[in-house]
Structure formats: structure tokens, C-alpha cells
Amino acid sequence: MNGARELPVTCQELRIDATYRNTNDWKKSEDVFNRFFRFADGKGINNTSGFRPKSRAGKGTDITKCAFCVLVTTFGESEFTYFGDNRSKGVPIHDTTVGGNRLLRSIYSLLHTGQRGKIPPFLCFETLKSAKGTHMRFLGLACPGAEGVSALEDLVAVWRIKGNDRFQNYRAMFTILREETVSRSWLEDLVAGTASVDSKYCPPTWSKWVSTGRYLALQCSRRIEPRSRKDQEPSTKEERMVLLRVHQGLSDREFEFAAADLVRLMDERFSDFSVTRATRDGGRDVVAEYRVGHALHQVRLEAYVEAKRWSPGSAVGVKPMMRLISRLKHRDIGVFITTSYFDAQVQRELIEDRHPVLLVSGGDVARLLLQKELGHDPALEEWLHRVRDRSGAGASGPTEGATQN
Structure with a gap:
């Protein structure tokens, strides 16, 4: 698992670079990932690729109203580009099955109008598959946009090609915030309907971003080494x-x-x-x-x-x-x-x-x-x-x- 730490089933927080066993079945005792995301409302998150929103308790399944969203992706920078969930020719950009592009449109509209407090947090994971099974590596807490990136650049509709087919999709900019851990208690508060910054478990960098718009990005100081x-x-x-x-x-x-x-x-x-x-x-x-x-x-x-x-x-x-x-x-x-x-x-x-x-x-x-x-x-x-x-x-x-x- 590349030296990453696999945490026990009883863990109560997400930790940067820790890995979590994922069997796609929360009922199995060894499944840390899906059991972590089971809350008091008795519901978890879907095991789809890309966007995995968690709805608020009793508030329906509209993705634009979600409490938070898990993003499954692969990247290695504190500022990263994420492509939306449209992959099909002839499908309008906002009519995807999960609705990820509708969520992107919603959060960047809120970002551009200064309504950061209404934007759900994003929890970024990478899928790791090995002989020991599938694990999810936590990459960090993310928010839309980036320092010095204008509203003309952070969300852009682009045309992409797959084989002989062309389709339109979003290209979105996110920033991983400087937080080593994310408390499950914070996520539980979000699911219960508490505003993100009103919870006593709210991460400081998220609170700072909501109140001031300042991006305190995760610092990835890496030593340059020869590539294998x-x-x-x-x-x-x-x-x-x-x-x-x-x-x-x-x-x-x-x-x-x-x-x-x-x-x-x-x-x-x-x-x-x-x-x-x-x-x-x-x-x-x-x-x-x-x-x-x-x-x-x-x-x-x-x-x-x-x-x-x-x-x-x-x-x-x-x-x-x-x-x-x-x-x-x-x-x-x-x-x-x-x-x-x-x-x-x-x-x-x-x-x-x-x-x-x-x-x-x-x-x-x-x-x-x-x-x-x-x-x-x-x-x-x-x-x-x-x-x-x-x-x-x-x-x-x-x-x-x-x-x-």
C-alpha cells in the first residue's frame, strides 16, 4: 500500500494518506470505508465512480443540496483540475445520472457570488487495488477554486473526444486545504443539517476559507528524486x-x-x-x-x-x-x-x-x-x-x- 496507513474499523476521523478497506458492502466488518460513512440517518454513500454525495437527513437526494461530497480521483498536487461526470455523446452537460455537473454548476455559482457558506465540503479519495483487495486513500479536504484563479478560469465547459464521439464536460479547479484530519463528528453534524462553520468540529482552514475566501492549501514539499x-x-x-x-x-x-x-x-x-x-x-x-x-x-x-x-x-x-x-x-x-x-x-x-x-x-x-x-x-x-x-x-x-x- 506504498507505506500508507490502513486504519481500524473503529476510526473516527479521516487522516491524510491513510487507507480504508472498501468491499462495497458496509455490512462486512472489514469494510472501513463504507462503515465510516454510515450516519445516524441510517444511510451511506453510493459506490459510484467520481461524485459520491451524502444527502442531509430527511432532505431528499438532490445533489445540489448534499451535506458533503466524496470525490474519487487521482492527482498529486494541492491545486488540481477535476473533470465532471459527462462521458457520453448526445447527453446534455447537466443531464448525467449522478448529477455531478449540476453540483459543479451550483457550487461555482455560489463561489462567484460570495456564498461560500452554502458550499458543501469535498472529501477526496484515490482508489488503490491490490491482491489484498480495494482500499481508498484519503487525499484531503477540498474546496472549489484556487488562490489567484479568476471566475473565468475555475469552471470551464470543454469539448472532449472519446473514440469518434465528442461530448461536452466541465473542467473544474479545486484546492486541497491544509488539514491533516477530518472528524467524523463534523460530517455527522453536516448530515444533521448544521451549517459547516457552525459545528464545533469544523476544520480551521475550512472556516477560514468560508469567512475570508483565503485558500490555505496543503503544502506538499517534495524532494525531487529520479523516476523509476x-x-x-x-x-x-x-x-x-x-x-x-x-x-x-x-x-x-x-x-x-x-x-x-x-x-x-x-x-x-x-x-x-x-x-x-x-x-x-x-x-x-x-x-x-x-x-x-x-x-x-x-x-x-x-x-x-x-x-x-x-x-x-x-x-x-x-x-x-x-x-x-x-x-x-x-x-x-x-x-x-x-x-x-x-x-x-x-x-x-x-x-x-x-x-x-x-x-x-x-x-x-x-x-x-x-x-x-x-x-x-x-x-x-x-x-x-x-x-x-x-x-x-x-x-x-x-x-x-x-x-x-
Whole structure:
């Protein structure tokens, strides 16, 4: 369970990173998760994916009136983006079965009009499956919005693609608050109808957010460590298929043009891409600029991209990395992108010497294409075709505008 703590059935609080056994049946004594969410009203929460609202006692099942809501998700930051629960073509954005998007619309309307006291708390969990069964890891207490994010950005309706189908969904911003524990007594008060800040068990950071709008986010100070080979490679069958298509569908030269696209997809502040000549490129397959600042004033940094279309099992070592680093001047940025992975030694040297080089592995490539809705046909094949066309035309000039998602 990755060192997380599994708490006993009798626990009376949720604790950050603790895990809770989930059998999907609260009647089983070993089921900690569902038994925790059984309250005096005799009702629990559903075992659906995504949104799991808990209604107030005697107040019906309208999700917009829930006492609190469990969010099942996967992320690793104190500020995170959550997509709504519409996944089907032809279904209006607010007409989902659970009603998660109606809840999002409601809470962000309350947020934008200063009615934070009416917003239900969100309890975030991650599902962990192993040979020992399913467990739920508590990620923290969350509220909608984030520090410095405007009402134009925190909830946005976006179009997404699944296969050949297109559907509209919400993209919402949440913040994990700086609370190590959440008391079950607080949740019991919420279910009984007590306002969140009126309960004596209300977490201080939630009370502060409701009263002032200040986001006291959970601080995730993490030490930068080399990623394992497993972390850098595709983790699902879908990701493996995408990477295989890229590796087999492009030549070494064509992958250099693909690298320009991928870097642009990774961060829109990269611009003005030029793919260098096929021979004697000085260790830089793509030259670009990285913009820092705002529309009225920007600083442009030189960025150099090294692209290696290697077999998935071939590790990128120190020698090719030093070739790129030796070409970087003061205030230059490097990006090394490969269909393979980076060995531990080269990662340690980059971390210890603080070289300004971004590493993009084969798994990162696959996940990026899937995230940008380019991981399935016809979008994937069309993207590969555009890359081949540009490289076949002998283009060595700017490729700006080539990546459209």
C-alpha cells in the first residue's frame, strides 16, 4: 500500500494518506470505508465512480443540496483540475445520472457570488487495488477554486473526444486545504443539517476559507528524486498502444518533427519552433523559444530540444544528455524527449547539478497525447500523418501552428 496507513474499523476521523478497506458492502466488518460513512440517518454513500454525495437527513437526494461530497480521483498536487461526470455523446452537460455537473454548476455559482457558506465540503479519495483487495486513500479536504484563479478560469465547459464521439464536460479547479484530519463528528453534524462553520468540529482552514475566501492549501514539499523505469513507461494497455503507434509510425527524422509538436502540447509558452537540418545538428534537433511574462511584456528564453526515437527498452544515459547540456548557454532551456526512458544516473546528475533540462519519457509521450485527445484514431493517425508530411517536405523552418488539438 506504498507505506500508507490502513486504519481500524473503529476510526473516527479521516487522516491524510491513510487507507480504508472498501468491499462495497458496509455490512462486512472489514469494510472501513463504507462503515465510516454510515450516519445516524441510517444511510451511506453510493459506490459510484467520481461524485459520491451524502444527502442531509430527511432532505431528499438532490445533489445540489448534499451535506458533503466524496470525490474519487487521482492527482498529486494541492491545486488540481477535476473533470465532471459527462462521458457520453448526445447527453446534455447537466443531464448525467449522478448529477455531478449540476453540483459543479451550483457550487461555482455560489463561489462567484460570495456564498461560500452554502458550499458543501469535498472529501477526496484515490482508489488503490491490490491482491489484498480495494482500499481508498484519503487525499484531503477540498474546496472549489484556487488562490489567484479568476471566475473565468475555475469552471470551464470543454469539448472532449472519446473514440469518434465528442461530448461536452466541465473542467473544474479545486484546492486541497491544509488539514491533516477530518472528524467524523463534523460530517455527522453536516448530515444533521448544521451549517459547516457552525459545528464545533469544523476544520480551521475550512472556516477560514468560508469567512475570508483565503485558500490555505496543503503544502506538499517534495524532494525531487529520479523516476523509476516503471514510472517513465506506459502504465496501461491504452498508453502502450499509443507509444507503439508513435514508435512504429515515425522514422527517427520524423520523430524530431513530432517532438516539436509534443513540446508545444506540453506547454503553450514554447513557441517559434524550427527543426534543424538532418545532419550535424550540434545536439539540438529542435530550436524554440520559451516565453515568460504576460501579453504586454515578455522575456524570451532560447530552448533546445533533443529527440530520440529509441526502442522502449533502451535507456537514455549520460553521454547523449551531456551532448545536449554542453550546447546550453546561460538562461537556455533544454528538453530531452524520447520514446524510451532515462536511467537513474543521468537523472541524478541533472538534479544534483541543477541543469535546466526537462525530461519527457515514452510514457509521458503517450499520456500527453491521450490527455490532448490525440491518442485515439482518427485523431492519432491524422496527427502522425501531419508529422510525416512536414518532415517529408524537408521543412527546417518554423513549425508554429502545426499542433492543433
